[in-house]
Amino acid sequence: MAVSFIKMHGLGNDFVVLDARTGALPAIDQTLASALAHRHTGIGCDQLIVLEPSGVADLRMRIFNADGTESPACGNATRAVGLLEGRPATIETLAGILRTEPADAGIAVDMGEPQFDWQAIPLAYAMDTLALPVGWEHLDNPVAVNVGNPHAIFFVPDCDRVDLARLGPLIETDPLFPERVNVNVATIESRQAIRLRVWERGTGLTLACGTGACATAIGAMRRGLVDREVRVTLPGGMLTIGWGTDNRITMTGPAVEAFRGTFEPERFRAAEPGNGG
Structure with missing residues (x-):
């Protein structure tokens, strides 16, 4: 057939x-x-x-x-x-x-609406998802957000210099994340712009990740690093992410x-x- x-x-x-x-x-x-x-x-x-x-x-x-x-x-x-x-x-x-x-x-x-509770990510035990008190080598204190998928977001000076192919699978499968996790490394370029790379659970390095762009934008907004609408540039191109006053996320792109x-x-x-x- x-x-x-x-x-x-x-x-x-x-x-x-x-x-x-x-x-x-x-x-x-x-x-x-x-x-x-x-x-x-x-x-x-x-x-x-x-x-x-x-x-x-x-x-x-x-x-x-x-x-x-x-x-x-x-x-x-x-x-x-x-x-x-x-x-x-x-x-x-x-x-x-x-x-x-x-x-x-x-x-x-x-x-839809982002989730921040540690049980909704989910994490193995309770902690503040705005700045997890954990680290893997030079990647530490990530934000955790669930936007349909669980994400850990690390804000770094230059995301292109992170060895994500090596660190991504280590973090993805860490016991802290019982359902595994998507790993995002992001660089804030302005109040309206973020540069991002993603290690996607079950897939690996990817040219783009829509839920990763959403989670990263929301994490940056929660920390006060960017405005409520932001451009997220991934290796494959750009998405626009907005977080409305109704708590819902809008993602726009090709x-x-x-x-x-x-x-x-x-x-x-x-x-x-x-x-x-």
Whole structure:
């Protein structure tokens, strides 16, 4: 059975999108998801996105990381799905219902309300999430924010000089974070601008992370480092993040459809997991 897919990306954070609303799909498990994500033997992506009918929204979105684990939310993927819909839409996710609509700069997404309680991150034990009293080498005192996914944000003089490929997996899997964590290193450039790099749990270094941009902006706002609307520049490009007086986060940025194709699921069932990136 040939299965259709759409290859998309948001600032280089790339996805393979499968739409169960337009045709039957095989059962998606960790093995198949990671095999499709593999850069050398699969289609290649940071996340596999599965679209399904929803009883509470216009559609349901499931998100599988490159290692096959399922993730509650993905900001860049939400913009990509918003682009496919081409109109204002509500999207059911494990993190709640997200709303998208076309905007001058691409797709605007209502990412909901940030969570700051230590149990909501979650952390292994109680501590102040505005400045966690912990550190890994020269990275210390991060802000912790949950915006559908858990994030730890370190503010540093120059995020490009941080060896995130080495420190990212150490922090991601630290026992302090029972559900693992996304690791963000950010440099404040002005009251309206942040430069950011992200180690994404279950994926690794990524060109862009929408929830990471949201969490970093909110962390910087909580510390009084930036205004309530800020530009976040990642290796793949720029997002605009706003935190309204209603406590809701709006993320605006581009999304792109790259190409469409088909694959035979049985060819991937025996593939080795991993992204190989």
